[in-house]
Amino acid sequence: MRNTRALAVAGAAVAALGLSAPAAVAWETPSNITALPSVIAPGGQLTITVDGCRGGGTATSNAFSPTRLSPVGGGKGNEGDRGGAGNGTARGTAVINSDARPGPYDITVDCNGRRMTKPQAFTVIGGVRGGIGGSTTTGATPTDVAIGGGLVAAAVVGGGVFWMRRRAERRI
Numbered sequence: 001m002r003n004t005r006a007l008a009v010a011g012a013a014v015a016a017l018g019l020s021a022p023a024a025v026a027w028e029t030p031s032n033i034t035a036l037p038s039v040i041a042p043g044g045q046l047t048i049t050v051d052g053c054r055g056g057g058t059a060t061s062n063a064f065s066p067t068r069l070s071p072v073g074g075g076k077g078n079e080g081d082r083g084g085a086g087n088g089t090a091r092g093t094a095v096i097n098s099d100a101r102p103g104p105y106d107i108t109v110d111c112n113g114r115r116m117t118k119p120q121a122f123t124v125i126g127g128v129r130g131g132i133g134g135s136t137t138t139g140a141t142p143t144d145v146a147i148g149g150g151l152v153a154a155a156v157v158g159g160g161v162f163w164m165r166r167r168a169e170r171r172i
Contacts, residue, residue, distance in 0.1 A: 053090035057111025
């Protein structure tokens, strides 16, 4: 009877230790690479967050230069009792190259001596020349000036005719 209880307690202890060990090992490997925003234009800033990258690391992609990932400090936060410096998350900001072609891009992260790639982590969209309406010329062309001048002249003549008719109606 005593042997059965001792065997049950030993089995429970081994099971508890066995179930907790894989979680500790998994926490040391980089996981869950997040890129925000997921759709970005060339020249934009992309925030990269990696869980399980306690000591920081490097993120690379064809769309931006290698970017340093720094550990997110400030205690344990919402991560519970996982210990270590910070909460095991690293973050960095990458600037998308101005000549990046539109399409999906992968991110490869090196941290804790391990390498992980997230395929199609973000998408670069084609940029627009905002503020000038997509125009490739600078300033108004002579045709634009002629059209604008004609419209202003027509408005002045039309306003004058309207004003003269109203004035004539008051005399009657």
